[in-house]
Amino acid sequence: MVNPKGITASLYVTCIVDQLYPQVGVSVVNVLRKLGVHVEFPVDQSCCGQPLFNSGYVSQARELALRVIESFKDSEYIVVPSGSCAAMFREFYPGLFESDPKLHKLAQDFSKKVYEFSEFLVEVLNVNQVKSSSDGLHTFHTSCHMLRELGVKNQPLSLLEGVQGIQTVDLPHRDVCCGFGGTFSVKYPHISEAMLSDKVDNVLSTSCDILVSCDMSCLMNIGGALTRNKSEIKVKHLAEILDEESS
Amino acid sequence: MAEIKTKNFLASSQMAIKDPQLRQALEKVGTGFDGARREAIEEISEAKWEEWRLKAREIKEHTIENLDYYLDMLYTNVTKAGGHVHFARDDNEANAIVSKLVEANNIQIATKSKSMVSEELGLNGVLESLGVDVYETDLGEYIIQLAGETPSHLVAPALHKTKGQVASLFQDKLGIPYNEDIEAMAKTAREILRDKFLNADLGISGANFLVAETGSLVIITNEGNGRLCTSAPRIHIGITGMEKVIPSLEDLATFLRLLPRSATGQRLTSYVSIVTGPRRVTDEDGPEQFHLIIVDNGRSKMLADPKLREALYCIRCGACLNICPVYQKVGGHAYGWVYPGPIGSIVTPNLTVLQNAKDLPFASSLCGACREACPIKINIPRMLLNLREELVQPNSNANSTSKFSEDIAAKSYTKLMKHPGILKLGTMILTGLQKPFLKGGVISSVPIPPLSIWTRSRDLPKLPDKTFHQIWKDSLKDNQDNNG
Structure with missing residues (x-):
């Protein structure tokens, strides 16, 4: 091409x-x-x-x-x-x-x-769908700075919806902070953990296979708690899903 | 001044999170108040809401930039209406003005409607020391007065209590049978307070707004207690912060749309009282004297700082508390002073001592939900960052061993990031060192802080064999033309 x-x-x-x-x-x-x-x-x-x-x-x-x-x-x-x-x-x-x-x-x-x-x-490439295919039930976590500083809200969702072969489910309280906050997570671990625990409960409530986001810091936080809780749910950056092409 | 416990934030917030009853009480913050706020906005449309917010912000900006002018206008018009205006530089001056009025008028019983500024001043204690019987008449305030506590929320002062706790408190303090029915409890409080309203010689109120062009004090309540406090006793003292002034009644209309919707999701509160001066000759009731005490108590310091000035735009609706994931976890008392939550983390350090409240600006994930919820679009996260910067300045008085080690960490981090060679070497060493900690493809426990703090509740990912830099160099860079 x-x-x-x-x-x-x-x-x-x-x-x-x-x-x-x-x-x-x-x-x-x-x-x-x-x-x-x-x-x-x-x-x-x-x-x-x-x-x-x-x-x-x-x-x-x-x-x-x-x-x-x-x-x-x-x-x-x-x-x-x-x-x-x-x-x-x-x-x-x-x-x-x-x-x-x-x-x-x-x-x-x-x-x-x-x-x-x-x-x-x-916004730049005018692409709403990337040729990609995968499977499983996906849910999306909206990261705080992306939503509230950049104002990027629906773009990742529409790209995710465009992936062939997958199902999506809404994450309850999708736009609530996961509790990471950089050094906040280790300076005030008790608060960070309490926030994370809510996020994990919401993720688990979807029974999804894959949690998708556009920030690996959130996913490191949520994913770290998911594996600790012996959950099978995987975390992936949106780019990884858009890169998949199962033939 | 109210007792300042901001230094205890860490311990208090840890205790708060472990308190199951507080957990239960705080549940209504997000789903209840914030949910109602969202519905109220949906009802009138996002676009309309945005229009009102911009209008309100414009009014606040204009008024705060011209505060001297509007305070002067307010003074003139309150005086013209037969009232007295007193300016108090700090808590001592404000309390002295009230004390003098109490003594001069031989006050025995005072009823109070909700006032956060009076909490700031520790006014109830001062009145009690003068032998005055003080009764808080807002139901929430009445509850915490009975319990000997302080408010934990700007709008719902007893929010930290479950109905079971209130039922026990009423049983204990009022000698009535235990009954968790909220309406029954409210009825009991009303009956007790009705008698106080009729016998009080002094009514004290706060103010949601002061209207400069008419010299009016505006309070909005849902219980009608504010109206009784300001009309039944022979003297009415209004106490509020100097930032509460707005130019006109027309401006008031904008705020009357925003405040109830932001606070409780109501289109309008049950009562809106606009008080202008004392009773006129033609009035059937109303106080003989009206005094307005306008309190600075650190506000002019914020006014002087362009970076913090917009904190004075706050209308104390509590929307930032209700949406804040930190407030939802720790509740209001953990913040250690009168004003909790996101806006409190700006206001409290500035009205008390920043160095003793250094946890407040840092105890935020900077998620920005507060700014999104604020009806005046106050940029709270930005001000938290400004306070953080102030706190780590080399000349800051916040020196402590933790600051010392953080200073070193910040400097080392900067050096490391500026020297990719050292970073690369460090990564290689760590990739080798992680092996003993790897279990099932993740790292579940590291004995060194801050990683040990992280791993107490979450795993860390394994360090990969190659960084992206290496992958790019080894294989990705040259594939450019084979692809696409």
């Missing part, structure tokens, strides 16, 4: 996918290529700085932000398989440099190029 749009997308893979779930990054690349997008991967990329920023260490976050902006300076589109990291880029990077007009402009230009994975497919 030729690349009709001639689009080149630069992948920001996120720390958690790079270090813990590299197969998600591979799926993102596969899906984008399947759609005819040329994929680049700037290897100098680092953490987006969100863990520092959310902990109050703003000047340290700024150091990492500059590094990321530099790594992607030639990119046309930046695709991020995480609503949370994408929100850091788009909603918070410009604010980091408010006092420096030159850097502020750089950060603004950078942030305008950033898209969360499902958002990129639907």
Whole structure:
């Protein structure tokens, strides 16, 4: 297939996918290529700085932000398989440099190029269905930053609905936080665990086979509790489902 | 000032989560209040709701930016209506003004309608020390006054109590038979309070709004107690924060649409009382004196800070509490002062001492549900981040061993992320080291914090053999042209 749009997308893979779930990054690349997008991967990329920023260490976050902006300076589109990291880029990077007009402009230009994975497919590529097939009952967890910072709500759901051979079921209280919240999960573990426990109960109530989301941090949290509870439910990033083609 | 227990957040929240009765009581927050709010919005449509929110925010922005002007207008119009305005810089000044009025007018019995600012001031204690019998007349407030407790919610002060607990309390304090029937309990309280309303010489109220153009104090209630407190006794003292002023009655209309829907899902509360000055010659009833005490108590500090100013837009509807997954778990008392929940985590540190309330800005997953629910679109998560930044400043007084180690962790993390070589080496070492901890493809227990905290209730995924960086370099990069 030729690349009709001639689009080149630069992948920001996120720390958690790079270090813990590299197969998600591979799926993102596969899906984008399947759609005819040329994929680049700037290897100098680092953490987006969100863990520092959310902990109050703003000047340290700024150091990492500059590094990321530099790594992607030639990119046309930046695709991020995480609503949370994408929100850091788009909603918070410009604010980091408010006092420096030159850097502020750089950060603004950078942030305008950033898209969360499902958002990129639907809004930029105008793709509502990716040729893919799988099986089993799937349910979707909406991650907080993707929904409330980026305003990405229905895009991943419509993409999931388009996968051949699967069934979907609504997750009750889909948009309630899973309790991860980065360092919150270890600073206030009792609260985080109580929130997680509700999320797990809701997931279990669906009797699904697969829990899908667009943030591996939520899925690490919920998935970690599911395996601890000896549940058979698997967690997958949306890109992994869209990458599947059972023949 | 009300006792400040913000330092105990960690311990109090741990206890709260383990308390089965609190769990039960808190269940009604999400499904009850927040559910009703969503239905009320659905009824009038999202678009209409958004329009009202924007209008309300615009009014608040304008008023807070011109607060001096509107407070001056309010002062003029309250005075014109025959009332007295007192400005109190802090709790001591406010309490002294009330004390002076109590002594000058030989007050014996006071009835109170709900006022969070009076909680802030610790006013009941001051009145009692002057020998005044004080009766809270909002049912929820009455319950917690009987129990010797403080409110745990902005709108429903006794929300932390189950009906069984209230029945026991009534049995114990009022000497009536145990009866869990809510209507019967409300009837008992009404009968007792009716007598107090008739005999009180002082009525104290808060204010939901102050209308500058008419000099009016507005309270909305569902029990009618506010109306009795402000009309039956011979003196009425209204106490509220300086941010409660709005320009006009027309502006009030916007807020009367937003507040009840956001708080309880009601289109309108049962009572809306607009009080302007004391009784006029032609009035059949009403107080002989009307005093309005406008309290600063730290608010001007927030007004001066452009990053925190919008916290003064709050109309205390409680919607952010009801939707907050943290509040739903720990309840209001864990927050340690008068204002709980997401908005409390901004207001409390600023009206008390930030360094003693450092858990409040951090005890949030930053999920943003509060901002979404707020009828004034207050950006609570953003302000939590601002407070976090302030707390980790090198010159912050919040120095402690945990801050010291967090500082080191933040610096090391930044270094590590800026040097991919070291990161790669670290990952390789950890991938090797994880082997003894692997069980069934996951890591169930790691003896080192913070991972040990994580693994006490969840597994960690196995570190893969190759990072994405390596996979890209080894096989993915060169496949570009074979694919697509």
